[in-house]
Amino acid sequence: DAKTTQPPSMDCAEGRAANLPCNHSTISGNEYVYWYRQIHSQGPQYIIHGLKNNETNEMASLIITEDRKSSTLILPHATLRDTAVYYCIVRGFYGGSQGNLIFGKGTKLSVKP
């Protein structure tokens, strides 16, 4: 079972920031938070991941709360091409089955003109 909880759907206006929340209240100290997205009928695309600190790359920012029980993915200026299903995933630090990605149903983000 997925160890994360996400809203099933969200809307965002084009050009505005999209803030996608994720709850992972049972996360342990050696587990990463990963975000992927999937555009219809394509393979998932990696966005960002973090362990404890906030992270930023060219695609997005990841804000992790101090207690690590929740996080927010921020797309600073959403475009129509950002319409996709966004998956928040908790992934073990070590290899083997603990390090595998466990996907839930994600959040369907619709960016509207």
Add this chain to the structure above:
Amino acid sequence: DGGITQSPKYLFRKEGQNVTLSCEQNLNHDAMYWYRQDPGQGLRLIYYSQIVNDFQKGDIAEGYSVSREKKESFPLTVTSAQKNPTAFYLCASSPGLAGANVLTFGAGSRLTVL
């Protein structure tokens, strides 16, 4: 460009037939994975491999088989024992299995059983 190539993109199979899906990567990654996705659902892990000649069952391995004879190749065979094989199949690879290693996914193969 480095990446993962899956083929075929679409495949139709009659009941009772085995079918093999190809996955090739030129990223020099040690670890490779196969996932299955059903409509409206997340991905579920079928098999994974940490290194050549080694592979492990994932959550839904029944009715599937894999081999890892070369570092760059990880084919998946969907056997007749798989009761509901119609699905979208995704291959992925990563430098290693540890949690800090990012998985890169292929474009997927859609299998339909007639």
